[in-house]
Amino acid sequence: MDHQKDKPKENKTEHLIADKREGIGVCGILVSFSFFLVLITFPISIWACMKVIREYERAVVFRLGRILSKEAKGPGIILILPCTDTFVKVDLRKVTCNIPPQEILTKDAVTTQVDGVLYYRIHSAVSAVANVTDVHSATFLLAQATLRHVLGTQTLAQLLAGREEIAHSIQAILNSATEQWGIKVACVEVKDVRIPVAMQRAMAAEAEAARETRAKVVAAEGEINASKALKQASMVLAESPADLQLCYLQTLTTLASKNNSTIVFRLPINMLVTLEQKSKGG
Structure with missing residues (x-):
């Protein structure tokens, strides 16, 4: 059996x-x-x-x-x-692919339009022919979808400040997906980020308010430093009356050199007292 x-x-x-x-x-x-x-x-x-x-x-x-x-x-x-x-x-030459503006809703619910550039080349001709119908169209569509997916997980601030890191993450995702197609992604660049006009105005107003606040803070710090310097100078001059008289005369000399005019100034009291004492003694 x-x-x-x-x-x-x-x-x-x-x-x-x-x-x-x-x-x-x-x-x-x-x-x-x-x-x-x-x-x-x-x-x-x-x-x-x-x-x-x-x-x-x-x-x-x-x-x-x-x-x-x-x-x-x-x-x-x-x-x-x-x-x-x-x-x-x-x-096998390197291909440059322009990704048209993609409308994206960021993580913080801001609608933006982002475009980019993709650089890639075929490193395995057999895989490019045998594993995909149109390797260039497939790579282009995958780049569009990946761009929208990655940018949708970022806030507007992260998108504006971290374009290089975002481009590297998109490149890594594309390389892992297109390896079986014989494609090697060389570089991904995020070119332009367009935000709504109302958002631009709000950001400009916020930036202007921040600049004004910084200017007021700097001015206040300058006034405080100037008042401290005047206070220290007054304390030094109070200890030496002769230095005060010299500063007074120096100021008069400076004014006389700049303006052709007659300057009348009072004679210091201590000098009058000294002259009176000498006349009485004589």
């Missing part, structure tokens, strides 16, 4: 192997036929088989619908069988 149970499994396995051999055999026949056509039409056919791949391009070759190699072909000259092979060229 056990042998009878094992027979269907063996027959099934043999059937699969036979199918596989038959499939391989058909492919081999088609490839051999393609080589034969190239040989009998040589050297004319060689010009149809030769394809030139530029330095910044790679070719993903399909043979009977299957990718021929895990690595893309090129640059240089590659040979393509006319009947069984097809190929897709992939540009």
Whole structure:
């Protein structure tokens, strides 16, 4: 009974192997036929088989619908069988993608419009062809969605002050998502943040009020420092009356040098007393 149970499994396995051999055999026949056509039409056919791949391009070759190699072909000259092979060229140069303004509601419920720039390149041509239909469109749409998602978790102040950190977080998210597409995101830049006009006016009024407050504080501190300096000067002059008279005369000299006018000033009392005493003594 056990042998009878094992027979269907063996027959099934043999059937699969036979199918596989038959499939391989058909492919081999088609490839051999393609080589034969190239040989009998040589050297004319060689010009149809030769394809030139530029330095910044790679070719993903399909043979009977299957990718021929895990690595893309090129640059240089590659040979393509006319009947069984097809190929897709992939540009490996860096691509610049402008993200149009996205309307975003920030964490603190402020509606803003933010645009940006995305720089990326294809590092695996095979993955870019085999894993996604249109790699450039998919990357562009993913960048838009990621920009809206990340900025929606930030407040307006964080958005205005931390653009570089936000750009790095967007780049990390995009790299993790596009790795299977053969895409490497080089840089993400947040260009412009547009806020409503009413919000701009409110922010400008708040900034102006803050500047006025700072100016008043600075002026008050200056007046306090000046009053302290005058107080110290008065204390020094009070200890020396002669210095006070000298300052008085110096001020008069300064005024006389600037204005051509006659200055009448009183004679100090102590000088009058001294003169009176001398006249009485004489």
